[in-house]
Amino acid sequence: MKKNWMSLLLASIPMAILPSSIALAASTTVGGNTPLSIERMYASPALAGTSPRGLKLSPNGKLVTYLAGRKDDQHLYDLWQMDVASGKQSVLLSADKLVAGELSDEEKARRERQRIYGQGIMEYFWADDSEAMLIPASGQLYYFSVKTNQVKLLNTGEGFVTDARLSPKGHLVSFVREQNLYVLDLKTERITALTTDGGGAIKNAMAEFVAQEEMGRMTGYWWAPDESAIAYTRIDESGVEQVTRNEIYADGIKLTEQRYPYAGKNNVKIALGVVTLNDKNVAWVDLGDNTDIYLPRVKWLPDSQHLSYQWQTRDQQSLDLRVVAIDDIKHSQNVVQERSQAWVNLNDDLHFLKQQEAFIWASERDGFNHLYLMGLNGKVIRQLTKGEWAVDSVEFVDEKAGQVYFTGRKTTVTEKQLYRVALAGGKVEPVSSRAGMHSTVFADNQPVYLDYFSSLSQPPQVSLHNESGKRLAWVEQNEVKKGHPLYDYFGLWQLPEFGELAAEDGQALQYRLFKPTNFDASKKYPVVVRVYGGPHAQLVVNSWSHQDYFTQHLLQQGFIVYQLDNRGSAHRGTKFEYVIYKQLGEAEVNDQKVGVDYLRSLPFVDGDNIAIYGHSYGGYMALMSLFKAPDYFKAAISGAPVTDWSLYDTHYTERYLSHPETNAKGYEASSVLPYVKGYQSGLLMYHGMADDNVLFENSTRVYKALQDEGKLFQMIDYPGSKHSMRGEKVRVHLYRSLADFLVRELK
Template sequence: MKRTFIFSFLLLGLASALTAQNQKITLEEIWGGAFRTEGMDALHSMNNGQQYSVLNFDRNSRTTSIDKYDYKTLEKVETILSSGELDGIQYFQSYEFSEDESKLILATEVESVYRRSTLGVFYVYDIESKKLTKISDHKIQEPTFSPDASKVAYVLDNNIYIKNLEDNGLAQVTSDGEKNKIINGVTDWVYEEEFSFVRAFDWNKSGTHLAYIRFDESEVPEFSMDVYGQSLYPTQQVFKYPKAGEKNSEVSLHVYELASKETSNVDLGNAYYIPRIQWTSDKNKLSAQVMNRHQNDLKLYFYDAKNKESKVILEETDEAYIDITDNLTFLNDNSFVWTSEKDGYNHIYLYSKEGELVNQITQGDWEVTNYYGFDQKTSRIFYQSVENGSINRDIYSIGLNGKGKVRLSSGNGTNDAVFSTDFTYYINTFSNARTPYKYTLNRAKNGKEIKEIVTNEELRSALTNYELSEKEFSTIRVNGNDLNMWTIRPKDFDSSKQYPVLMYQYSGPGSQQVANRWNSSNDYWYQMLAQKGYIVVCIDGRGTGFKGADFKKVTYQELGKYEVEDQIAAAKQLASLPYVDEERIGIWGWSFGGFMSSNCILKGNDVFSMAIAVAPVTSWRFYDTVYTERYMRTPQENASGYDDNSPINYASNLKGDYLLIHGTADDNVHVQNTMRMAEALIQANKQFDWAIYPDKNHGIYGGKTRLQLYTKMTNFIDQHLGDKIEESLELKEIKN
């Protein structure tokens, strides 16, 4: 009896283990956070280069603290500040040190405005005296210390103010700010979204001058969105949104002198855009990057605040467009580091303070993908690149003279770094398709790993219980190009059977979806679909990034032409494979990807039988100036480029099953796109499915929204691609 019991127990255990290894992924797990990775909170490297600070939140007491850690030991050294010590503040949501680390700005009651902009109630905390000072009784934007931490500049109601922390005096720098008309010191909607910054003012090195951009959006057309909310009557959100070909804000650059309280206008010629301003290492020299409307002529100006003269130091032109970056770095002598695609690939250059080229620091038929900074002490540049293949990322250092390059990372996949202030250490984040995020402490000199910080071994172990398929990387030859591709097949894939295929798409200019990195939430969804019997494929076609300027910019003035041609051609190749059911090839995408999936099912209606488009652009005439005109010029100049590639003009081509999804509060890609697409399909007498999410923005999230959304998409895929999976598999076997 005893032996029988043990044997039965072993059998039960074996059965349980086998069952565990075949556990199926569910949508509830994906959107409930079951596969969330452990990471590191954003850290601030202290000036000494040996320590860093992190914002920690205590869930039990609901208090926050700023804690200091040692790089060498990773042990906590001290608590700089806890909200439990403060009167009137239960917790703060973020913090910022002054340059000398003597004071902190604490953010409370933060609320979002748009993608990057926020409003909040802010305080200054003096670390030595422990004095807490409220900056303003109102919700303000972008409070920023002067270099000596004696003042804070901020924006309130589109005007700039400077608070003197020593005597609580308040200086109003501008007074003409007005909603939907004049903005001083922070960006308008389109600058924030497309030039990726909010704070449009900057202190000089001595704190004697404040430079700022003024936006006159008086003549920019207004866009309004209904907000349904919970009240009896909906409200409207009205804001300035310049659509392609319409008027932009008129921008101007100004410098305010604190001593005289005088404001000077900076002459920038016929500047149409001012996407970056930055004071140089010289306290009197302000730099400004200026572009024309086509964004193919970039000028770097130096303005001398002393003699009030401006001069073009550097100019770059391109037949297509020039991307704006945050890589401009001034050395002590005011020479500067700059990145450019002028040799056909994105590389790092060194220029003298007069704007003369000293040397090209990096070169080769590969791209620099991130610039980390310059170590003045060792005269070395730190950067990330795709030297090890366009789907991988590695970290390197190199001398300012372009010699002595050292590869610091070792793992084959995606490496990223956060360096200590003095470039002694860096925290490396590594992942690939098989390895969840791993954080390690490394020496910046040689990349040597000092110790592991976070490994995500618990997640890796938990995933061994699931039926997961390998993400296979390859290339596919399409229209004369070798395109990067990944494939996820069912775990029990059998080449003698036939499977439906779902293609995922984005393809926005310079983007990348085929990358050797750890799973996003969508990857788990693809695994779930593979468990159901689908093959999931993603291909980065022409126009995507990190393979050189020519490959990326071939789509100029024709967004949606070559990208769609590549997806259709790739789908035809997939359809020719013996294990693919050519009658069941679907495609889906979000935003630019929704634009792509819509075009694919319309222009490739003989290949694609199903498409899902989430928050799609359906005509580039509806999208904003900065993004659209960068790649298309204006509709007035390039009407055919706009109309020949807009899904709303091909509604009559629809043959397959089409699901259209949008949030009504999408301030980015307006629901107007979906409404006009729906009307075009209705007038073409085409049947389609759609889902509208009330008061949801471009991300369509909140509460159980994502779970409901992905349940809807999964059901749609099952209904139109998967309802005959078993039949297809059995039919193939019979044929064989």
């Protein structure tokens, strides 16, 4: 794709009154015309080409490092390097040099919640001197000398190691083993247990289930910058309901004991301690008398003498940023208070400055997520960004130059761009320019960054840029040309039309519409509405996604594919999100009906043959749409759906539905089960039988309710599969089944 091609195209097309529609293109202009089979979608080599992950710049800025899957096995990762000066790329460390082995059940669950899948080298940590790395693999730790190219297996004692990392100055390695926190001195190889009471219901330095799954907090400990101490959580799960969950595999049933915090039930009790390394003494932060709270974020201040933590009420309508001095740990200062009549969204955009007593804070207090410069007393010095658009995240703070680099949706909500703004205030300046999605990784101490870019017409590319956005070098250009895995199929690749509709309250709903291959405006086509529909997510974007492979397959089979981000979706401000508070599946379904009304107004749409398909919250939406609006949808595919919100966890469910005791009617109205009687025909459900996120019981309850009503439907359940339905064989079978169902129901 030529630079600025898409933005020039958009600029040349006038915007229309609602509903508006912008066509990116009917199809790409280069590539072969081989139809995309389901068997090819997830086979090796990866269809999207080389797509590095784990991108980092070495602390000295001389190397770009990344993980890349092999051509013959895209799920087996090696560690690669690119010399910044020469541009030369090579394998830095082959996964073959590490001992393959099993992960602990705890680490498997943690990786599932991190959405990390694969084998070989999956993560690594640079030493501060850029001469070595720590590499966790198969429950063990390896120390890799970049200088000598030697790998050493560290002695961490008996048992599986998890959540390992290098200390800030690289002298020590920390890790969790058997629910206790340890440090290993790299010079003496001595191991020290910093906690000893972990075991059973007590977990030290570990993130609880909802912290990992719902808060985006994957760890339970934090190093002081000067290596003098570690802050850590101690969680007591004894009050959390212990359930025996059946994980059904092809060769038997595994009974798993799990403490699962169902909505309305007990959470863990959490404590925050600071252990000093020289004497192993632990001091406990006074979190207050209310113990039914969340601790979503912890962060040290640069001086290593003060610790910040974010304290959240169970109803998530209050979030406090508190700071405590280590030498007066019982007395916290409440620095920032965020309040909402619905809920306060979490973010990771707290950045303490080193050159002044201030910090950067992200808040939705004006209705959109924006950045504020605040003093340590909590007073706003100035608002750095403002307007009816949202900041995604802070990427880098250059105190020397007085600049804050951040990603956001200022240009359009369907794209993520990199911007910068002065700490002193002023105009927001664009840094990136290409139309699409930009995710960045900055160097530690200078505004040089890696840009992970993709668009609907460009699989992920990685390039190195300077502070003004100028490209310095390609890390992976990933051009779709002859020899690229996608090339033979790219001539049939379809790009969508983007448009906008009005919801019942007048708010703008974004959609994208993919027309079939070899589209003929004189014909009528069946439609598959692909939906997620839940909060903190967005489908209508100009971005590459492997989820779109099945979309392209459907287009080649003569279907239209349509996606609309209903109210409650992300990046459009709190007014757009908060509509769903205390009742799910109402505004969202109404918005999807608005989309169908628009589809039926198009002369090339077969309005009697429209199906809806989604997974997870999208599976919930598919059921609610089919049951509540059977005159809009002829068929539905529901994958791994939540069907009764009392079966889901506290932090997610109560954020949107409040506590069951105070919103019983909302829980009932948000459940799928009261609407089963509205079902007529045309339902396929599937679920992984070892799903530990959306429990399999969610689907079996609907199975039973439909059977009791004498309603005919289809189901496919996958032994051993988790929520994400991983594995090439599983996915091939799943998508073949879905395609067959859609052909039978709509054609």
